[in-house]
Amino acid sequence: MRAVVVNRTLKPSPEPSNTGALAEVVSAELRERDVDVETVRAVDLNLRPGVQTDMGPGDDWPPHP
Template sequence: MTVLQSVGYPTTMTSALAIVCTLKPTPAESSSELIARQTLDALSEHGVGGEIVRAVDHDIRPSVERDMGDGDQWPVILDKVLAADILLISTPTWLGHPSSVTQRVLERLDAEISETDDAGRPSSLGKVGMVAVVGNEDGAHKIIADVFGGLTDIGFTIPAQGSTY
């Protein structure tokens, strides 16, 4: 038994959800999806299973609420986020910024800031946030910082070097 296990911390993650924020709907090829798959492949070497959701293929309404009613497909994606141990946001770089789809996903995740479990803990407590960016280095560093900032506000834990570009 490890020290972490002895004090009740899990020492392995079991599942990851990659939300790919490309502007291209399926079946178009996407570099953002490719880097997400490569990241999930690397995580699988450590026993982590993964799933990819291409956000643009879903009706994600503009909002900072959990559910915008009939037709809003965010609640299905949110259930997957809450069930996963790791959330990977994968985005292209456009003019030095993440895609508009990435911003939409972060806005919808914003609803989780006020959500807690039965013990009053944030709903994303214990979940790890990661970022994968396709694009130039300067833009990638800024995007990683911006997305990590949002994920920490929501309650995700950000690991050292938890990004790739």
Template sequence: MRAVVINCTLKRSPEQSNTEALAAVVIEELRERKVEVETIRAVDLNIPPGVNTDDDGRPVLYNRVAGVVVTGNEDGAHHVINNLSGALNEFGYTIPGQAWTYWNKGPGPGPSFLETDEGRDWSITTGRAMASNLVAVATALAERPVPAPPS
């Protein structure tokens, strides 16, 4: 099994990223489950928009799972998770239940994920659960893939 983690931080490499630090929790858990993980920092690349289809007419993202990691305190985290999950699903990804984690330090300004240990346990626990759920659903899809849409 293989995973690609796309880090959408606004910070270019090699600048330290809170998103990268929280995503590392999920990556570690995926690797413990024997998943090969590649990471990409989107801000460092020129990524053209669009979606390709396979020979059966499905978006090439069918039979793949996705989850969302959000940093920047709790304000808007659920909104971002919901919007990204909906968009990913629209493109063909399967989104397992609780396939997300976010930095849960409370609303408003305050220290970032890398600036304090306070409140990190919740984010780490949900990140590990996220990885477990992603692997479980990916395994199920490998055994029973979503068929091509009817013509």
């Protein structure tokens, strides 16, 4: 099983955040249950606002095959 944790803190890496600390509690519990966990810190990505699947070139999320 896999899980993606999206950290929506406003603080860019590598600055510590309370959101990151809470996300790590959840991630640790999932790992104890043999779940492969990936954490994404959204503020570190170029994410365009909008409600469509693809808001244009240069967007880092989601990656397109």
